[in-house]
Amino acid sequence: MLYHTRYLTLTDIDIILELQSKVVQALDSTATLQPLSAEEFTTILSEDKLMIGMFDEERLISFRALLIPKLDDPYGHLGLDVGIPENELSKVIYSEVSVVDPDYRGKRLQTQMGLYLFERIDTEKFYHVCATVAPHNIPSLLDKLMLGMEIRALKEKYSGKLRYILYKDLRKKDESISTEDVTLVDLEDIDAQQKMLNEGFAGALFIKDAGKLSIGYRKL
Numbered sequence: 001m002l003y004h005t006r007y008l009t010l011t012d013i014d015i016i017l018e019l020q021s022k023v024v025q026a027l028d029s030t031a032t033l034q035p036l037s038a039e040e041f042t043t044i045l046s047e048d049k050l051m052i053g054m055f056d057e058e059r060l061i062s063f064r065a066l067l068i069p070k071l072d073d074p075y076g077h078l079g080l081d082v083g084i085p086e087n088e089l090s091k092v093i094y095s096e097v098s099v100v101d102p103d104y105r106g107k108r109l110q111t112q113m114g115l116y117l118f119e120r121i122d123t124e125k126f127y128h129v130c131a132t133v134a135p136h137n138i139p140s141l142l143d144k145l146m147l148g149m150e151i152r153a154l155k156e157k158y159s160g161k162l163r164y165i166l167y168k169d170l171r172k173k174d175e176s177i178s179t180e181d182v183t184l185v186d187l188e189d190i191d192a193q194q195k196m197l198n199e200g201f202a203g204a205l206f207i208k209d210a211g212k213l214s215i216g217y218r219k220l
Contacts, residue, residue: 003109005116008051008063013041015060016053019099026102033137034158036065036097043067044096049120052113061104064113066121067096075157078130082152082167088128093121095131095149095166098140110143118147118170127170132163135187138213142206148174151203151215154194162190164203177204182216193217 008016017038024035036044044050044065051065069077071089079092095117098110118129131149133140144166153165182205185192193203196217205216 003061004055004057005052005113006055007049008045008053010042010045012053012060013038013045016041016063019060019063019101020097023099023102033099033134034097034132034161041065052116054109054113056104060101062098062100062109062113064098064110064117065096066117067094068126069094078132078165079128081155081157081165082130084128091126092128092130093126095129095144095147098143105139110139111146114143114147118168121170123170129168129170131166132157133166135162135164135190138206145204145206151193151197151217153197154190167202177216177218179205179207179216182218184214184216187213187215 020035024033027033044067047068050067051063053060053063055061069079069092071077077089077092078094079089080086084092095114098113100109121127121129129149131144133144135141135154141164147168149166149168151164152167155163155165157163157165183196183201184207185196193215197203200220201217202220203215204218207214207216
């Protein structure tokens, strides 16, 4: 079934908050999602074409947002976390919250929305894309990797919550990476992953083999 996609505006804020609340209530762990406040959604929706929604007839079933971060981001600018020079922080845009109604999971709506938004980013204004993902939020991690993002840091953000910080340079074409190009590290081994990242590797693949979950790291 095809769903209708359109940009969301301030007039949609009630249905946005309603869907986010439904998704949060359905989560096994609230640590996997950093919900946005009405004020934060208002900031995003006040900018033009930063947030899209997918509809099943009149019902909002998913939404995804980009965010133009403040240079003095109170949580710490993600651009600095992934090594972007300070003089290029104005070129950074965040891949922000992404929410899918539990009734519509398994249809890759999150990634479809990501492709829609990424293809429409004005690269004259923004070409560095950053995002955060909780280590055990596998659907969100897979989504970011499928969009060509790579893990560049693994550290505490949002008042002590552990997060992968992912990055994509929109000026470059996506590379084809195979398991032969990477070193596998157990998803649960946080210290080993942080060591790889500190040594100049980036997480590029998610591997599931015989029930074991690993991240494939490649040398930058």
